[in-house]
Amino acid sequence: MSGKAPAWRHRHLLDVDALSSADLERVLELAVEMRDGDPAAHADLLRGQSIGLAFYEPSTRTRVSFQMAAMALGATVVDLGVAGSSVGKGESLIDTLRTMVRTGLRTIVLRHAMSGAPYLAAREVDAQLLNAGDGQHAHPTQALADALTLRDALGTLRDRKIAIVGDIGHSRVARSNLHALTKLGASVWLAGPPAFVRGFDAWPGICVAPLDEALRDADAVMTLRIQLEREAGGGIPSLHEYAARWGLTSERMLLAAPDAPILHPGPTNEGVEISAELASSPRSLIGRQVENGVPLRMAVLSLIGGAA
């Protein structure tokens, strides 16, 4: 494996912002090895380790993906069963996690509805924290899986134009992608209703633009899920109007580079942010994003676990 690589120096994975571009390359290379290499080569990398899943928010794909990744490395997975626990009721996040650490868990995968929760946990709990999505802030493993998917499709991200369309402001996936894509050398363009892209023009290396400009000659386009509750004074008059003005269609995609791939972190609202036709077209990488999620998380878990 990556025997000659220096020791991984990050105790936690809270967001992509803490990773250097060399770190990113290493994660992606390792994910490719995990995906394309002999499964037996890494089947025992985390043998004897226990990984706790603390998903305070419902999640299917991220939770299952972490479970599959941990099991493929030989680790034991413990679901802490905290789903549905809500802030203000019962035990605090810190008390719950501290209790888990007393049982011997040293690695915790945390999904939480509030931005910054993993930072609190990392400072107050003696465990390694992997952020599996916190509020509207970050979703680093999803962004890394997206980077892997884009690299598979484009070869490299350096100097490639990537357009992200939709509700950037409420999206943890988008934020982590902004870190990952810019660190990998891509030029990132954002488009969406004003309330959804406000403030991002201050982000270095990011260009906020009208949809047509963002899509023009884009090498890849990522669109984001529109939450239904955004209609009620939350940034758009209606989903119908959103679809008409910002929904991705084959016609709009004519502006982008020929056959530019399309990504979406899922689950999709077909007919809103993306047409059903596009979502199921050959240029859609939505399925590949999910498939890459497992080897990517294997790479992250083995690096964090000191096994790679």
Next chain:
Amino acid sequence: MVRFGRLTDVPASFRLTGARLIDPCAGTDAVADLAVVDGVLVAAADAPRGLPTREVAGLVVAPGLCDLHTHLREPGGEAAETLESGSRAAAHGGFTTVCAMPNTKPALDDPARIAALLAGSADAAARVRVIGAATLRRDGERLVEMGALAAAGVVGFSDDGAALPTARLVRAALTYLAPLGLPLIEHCEDPSLAAGAVMRAGPIATRLGLSGWPASAELTIVERDIALADETGGWVHLTHLSTIGSLEAVRRAKSRGLRVTCDVTPHHLALTDAWVAGDRRFSWEDPDPDQPFGHALAASAAYDGRCRVNPPLPSRADALGLLAGLADGTIDAIATDHAPHPPQRKLVEFGAAAPGMIGLETALSLGLAAVDAGAFSMGRLVTALSFAPARLIGESRSLAPGGPADLVVFDPSASWTVSADALASRSCNTPLLGRSLPGRVRLTIVDGRVTFDDLASAY
């Protein structure tokens, strides 16, 4: 050895020599001796021989500090603070008067409850004045019996924690209060704009994925209340202002002669929204050129619930505007909004943290740090912490012979480290914990009684 006293102690007699006396009432700032005999200020030349004498060269003597906005948490919040601990925190911070806010459980909305609080504070370590709720149960429906509360001794009315919900209610309150000469104290926040927000809107909130509180949430209420003060002739006091736009509105109102006053907290002067991202620079320091995007958020300091406060910590530009507003007199007073909370309300997700931080014991130090940075003069700081707020609630502050000794002695060149042990408050919810700050209070005297004494250990 630090010693706390009470309002019921025997009045003190002593002489201080070589101190820098700053007296905003007289407009003087000079090195002089000062004598206190049985709690009364006496011209040093007239003081009897044999008074205990302390040489205090380098120390500042100023009128006792007065806090217009203190959450003492009694009744109902004794896990966070009590009259005893809160008044000791006041004494430790150099405050001789604190105005207890009415958002207690139950709220301070009736004369008997106010009388009980005043009676309970008779032997505290600071003079406690009371601000009554503006509406019954603070529910924004019906005004309290303002005349009865005024008779019980309140110095103003506020539903702090929220603005009065309707312009109609503000108009009614200001109209009724005008002849009573007491202010309506408004927490300026439009709930429809602030709903769900946990920090100031801006690039840092965008970076952190936290819902942002727009400056308009404050300004819309400020402008509404100024219009109603104009129309009714009533007095509105806008508390803990946090934006340049609000200050401009106040400036215009004052230039038109309206009865509009305002205060700002030490933390809105000194701290900025970058603190939520883990930065720990004061507003007047050179900002991190890379914030908030240039480097990784630090797990050690980002999303610290102790930085959650309402109104939220300002942008750096607004904090600098507030410093300028204090320097030019647009802002009448510094008020702490001392808001103690137990650890379990703060050691939680940032958005779940109870808003507020303690401030009584760090207000003077943050002000002195701003003075050191050249933001305003020492005289202006002393005025904004003592004489000016005291005058707003009808208290005098003077270092002239003949009056009661109500003063603070502090060492502007000494420093101290904020720690749970060093704080007299029952709570320690401040992001300044662990930080070394300039300025140590050496002596606090309320109406002739020593409430805090750290002079012995200084010399």
